[in-house]
Amino acid sequence: MKKQVGIEALAIAVPRRYVDIEELARARGVDPAKYTAGLGAKEMAVADPGEDAVALAATAAARLLRTHAVDPAKLGMLVVGTETGVDHSKPVASHVQGLLKLPTSMRVYDAQHACYGGTAGLMAAVEWIASGAAAGRSALVVCSDIARYGLNTAGEPTQGGGAVALLVSEQPDLLAVDVGLNGSCSMDVYDFWRPIGRREAVVDGHYSIKCYTDALSGAYRNWRERALAHEVVRWGSTMPGEQLARILYHVPFCKMARKAHTQLRLCDIEDAPNAPPSTPEAREEKAKSSASYTAQVASSLDLNARVGNVYTASLYLALAGLLNTEGGALAGQRVGLLSYGSGCASEFYSGVVGDKAAKRMATTNVEAVMAKRERVSVEEYERIMRLPYEAPEPLSPEPGEFRLAEIRDHKRHYIQGA
């Protein structure tokens, strides 16, 4: 039997504070429906300087190892996908390795390509294991980011932060990846970027949506070509994309998943071998199907709507949300996943949900992590946003969690809650 490789377990970490999105809209003099119905948001995580990409990554990774009783000696690789790294040279992954006291006999590095970095790391781990080079060892892949555009910007309601840690192994209890079917599409564009030295991203918002949907089309068609050749999907009474039980998207804001799904359906509608609707309007209308969005996409977005954008981690937060609610029902079924990173790179891949997904997610207990958060006012959110990057507040971390305590002699010092 062909070796199965994929995600065995996951854990999440989120900032301790969040702001209500309708309250933020009112404070900005904007109709709250623009942020809720227009962007699909409910709440937005607020990370303070003590909750940087290292602290969030280490908290998620430690939680994963602890709750799923992972033996660190069995790990051979640690990759952190992030675009909010804390140093031009020293990777976040090295901090995580040190904070978790992981073995030295590991390959440890960061992967950076905007929001695609986590998927780049995941695929490196999956293919490392599938190739046999891992020799039975597992990999830890952590996606950790803080999305920050600044006060009073168009991107402000799409901020957020957090981390998702993934254990990758030959026992894919959550998701067995269809190795070799992945489709990619990359282009050189300036849609969203963060020049060195800047805390806030620069973004050409509407153009970035177009770059995302263009890259999605290329990656999906590439995957579909391989999936058709391997008879994983087929043209028939339903379109190839409709044969995936669920489709998870990179979620910079929840409404983007709806736009992405429309675009994916448009690819199938336009390429169908039997006569597609003849006018562009009729094709668009069919692509927009609310029934398809509700059936294939909506159930993955609960955590994203409550946390906001988490850049590299947002696709994997959607996976956590989906498996948290539907892990049992989806066992044995194939789902599609679309990763997008500005700049830009995208990858569409598929995998089969494992029989133990519901059990694993019950152990993970994402709701307990979400329930510990504290709602803060818009004034408090603004105060936190204005805190200097290098002077974290002297707050005690929750038991098991990490925080940046201080930066001394250009070295970052972290503490763990006892």
Ligand code: CAA
């Ligand atoms: N009631 C209901 N809906 C309303 C409304 C109201 N009163 N007012 C406006 N809306 C709707 C609009 O119709 C629009 O919906 P559609 O897109 O479906 O038409 C939606 O609310 C947003 O309105 P605008 O487009 O006018 O909003 P905006 O111009 O102020 O900003 C944005 C939207 C461009 C997404 C901005 O938030 C932004 O720049 N965000 C950051 C960039 C981003 O997330 N890009 C995504 C692709 S890039 C990527 O994915 C990488 C990454 O992680 C960043």
